[in-house]
Amino acid sequence: QKEVEQNSGPLSVPEGAIASLNCTYSDRGSQSFFWYRQYSGKSPELIMSIYSNGDKEDGRFTAQLNKASQYVSLLIRDSQPSDSATYLCAVNMRPGAQKLVFGQGTRLTINP
């Protein structure tokens, strides 16, 4: 089992709809969780972080964390063509760990 798993996609969503991206992780002791967006040919940029169970909202983005189910998700409301990118889930797995563990990424395409 991979430490951090994401559906590779591609995920195709119509403009204006909600895009839902999912990530599961293997270590129950994982501490913090991050979502990165990466446009084609560019480097990843941090868009959301979450540490506690529940939802965290930032504009059109909502991160959801369920530690019991070892599951973190990213919802993008009112999807725009500019949201088309690969989304990477990253997990800080142990207290004091200095490395993040990344999923393989989900490619999202928003269709006008």
Place this chain on the structure above:
Amino acid sequence: DVKVTQSSRYLVKRTGEKVFLECVQDMDHENMFWYRQDPGLGLRLIYFSYDVKMKEKGDIPEGYSVSREKKERFSLILESASTNQTSMYLCASSFGTGLYYGYTFGSGTRLTVV
């Protein structure tokens, strides 16, 4: 804003050359990382450093070495470049354990070895 600067955006080198990729960060971050990214393989950690002159091997260190003589600079060295090292190379840095702030990435260096 934290800035992580990679010295070259695109680089073309010949097989057997010694290649230096430079990375500089301006926010006094303790940790610095070198990744390569290839289609279908995701991000793979080559080396990381949590302090000056300290280094740790990542998942794919073979064929690479690193140097961190100053806190703000982390260099990746390809001792003898080979075509299978053609890739996108990403440098990143983080504060402390990265627990709350994650990584900040540089803009990447696309290296082609011919």
